[in-house]
Amino acid sequence: MSLLRRWIEVVVEPRRILGLRHLPRYFLEWRRLRAEGVRARFTDLWPQLGDRTLATPFDPHYFFQGAWLARRIAEAMPRQHVDIGSDLRTVGAVSAFVPTTFLDYRPAAISMSNLDARFGDLHRLPYDDRSLESVSCLHVIEHVGLGRYGDPIDAQGSERACRELARVVRPGGRLYVSAPIGRPRVEFNAHRVFEPNAVVAMFAPLSLRSFAWVGDDGTMRENASPADAASASYACGLFEFSAPASAG
Numbered sequence: 001m002s003l004l005r006r007w008i009e010v011v012v013e014p015r016r017i018l019g020l021r022h023l024p025r026y027f028l029e030w031r032r033l034r035a036e037g038v039r040a041r042f043t044d045l046w047p048q049l050g051d052r053t054l055a056t057p058f059d060p061h062y063f064f065q066g067a068w069l070a071r072r073i074a075e076a077m078p079r080q081h082v083d084i085g086s087d088l089r090t091v092g093a094v095s096a097f098v099p100t101t102f103l104d105y106r107p108a109a110i111s112m113s114n115l116d117a118r119f120g121d122l123h124r125l126p127y128d129d130r131s132l133e134s135v136s137c138l139h140v141i142e143h144v145g146l147g148r149y150g151d152p153i154d155a156q157g158s159e160r161a162c163r164e165l166a167r168v169v170r171p172g173g174r175l176y177v178s179a180p181i182g183r184p185r186v187e188f189n190a191h192r193v194f195e196p197n198a199v200v201a202m203f204a205p206l207s208l209r210s211f212a213w214v215g216d217d218g219t220m221r222e223n224a225s226p227a228d229a230a231s232a233s234y235a236c237g238l239f240e241f242s243a244p245a246s247a248g
Contacts, residue, residue: 022049060218061236065138065178066090068212068220068238073098076174078134084122084165086138091115098134105149122161123154127168130243136176137165139236142191158192162202169243175206181213181229181237196226196237206241213237 026047033040066087073081073094081098083091088110091102095115102108103120110117120126122137122144143149145157154160169175180193187193200208212222213229214236221228229235 020049022052023047060214060220061139061178061180062087062090064214064220065236065238066093068178069136069138069176070094072174072176072240073134073136076134078174080132081134081136082127082132082168084120084125084135084137085140086136090138094136105151123157123164125164125168129167130170130173132168132170133173134176135165135169135173137161138176138178139180141165141177142179142194146186146189146191148189148191158194159202162199166203166206166241166243169206169241171243172245173243174209175203175241175243177203177239177241179237179239181226181235182216182232193234194237196229196232199237199239200226203239203241206243208239209242210240211238 026049030040030045066089069086069090070093074097078098081094081100082103083094083100084103085105086102088102088108091100092112092115094100095102095112099114100116102110102115102117103125104117105119105121107119108117122140141158141161144151144161145154147153151157165175165177177199179199180191181196181199182193184195184198185193196211196213208226211224211226212220213224213232214220215229216233216235226237229237
């Protein structure tokens, strides 16, 4: 990365703006390091000014949903797992113990053992009806149809995506989904926010096997009910669905 781009990041990136007060100390510490004999040239500087925190920061939605999915899949231990559009760091971790196919509208250029990454359209998944044992789709359905990722505008994009996900889960199989929940709204073109029970309804005829959620305060609640999150503003719902074993 060029020196100019590094310094533009310091000025423009919000987290680093908050750290600009550390700039005098940054240069003082740089001079101190050089005085101790370390060759640290000005043209190689890359200021990281927003990391002096008392606790390690993290995104509660993405941390907890990744941990939740990994635990669920480790418990079920399917022979094969298919993920559609979830965070790649989570998918990479899951592929360490379960062979995983990763589909995304913007395919990831990844070559890695146990992980097959390819193009996939959530409205037209390349699988037969009731054919998959284990499927996940985390923080994805809320984006479908808003055009953010190059997909066409579709007012019913989320509903269609949910029907397609439900279609491919085989009898006895599992589907793991996360989405923003709280006051229903469209925050164009970032995402939709769903009423918790509306998410359950969109995945009929699958049944809800378990529910957990990350509240507005960043705390995860396990063994919960969708009704528990009804008063949330912008929470993350973690839904585990199953297809009836008797589905014919």
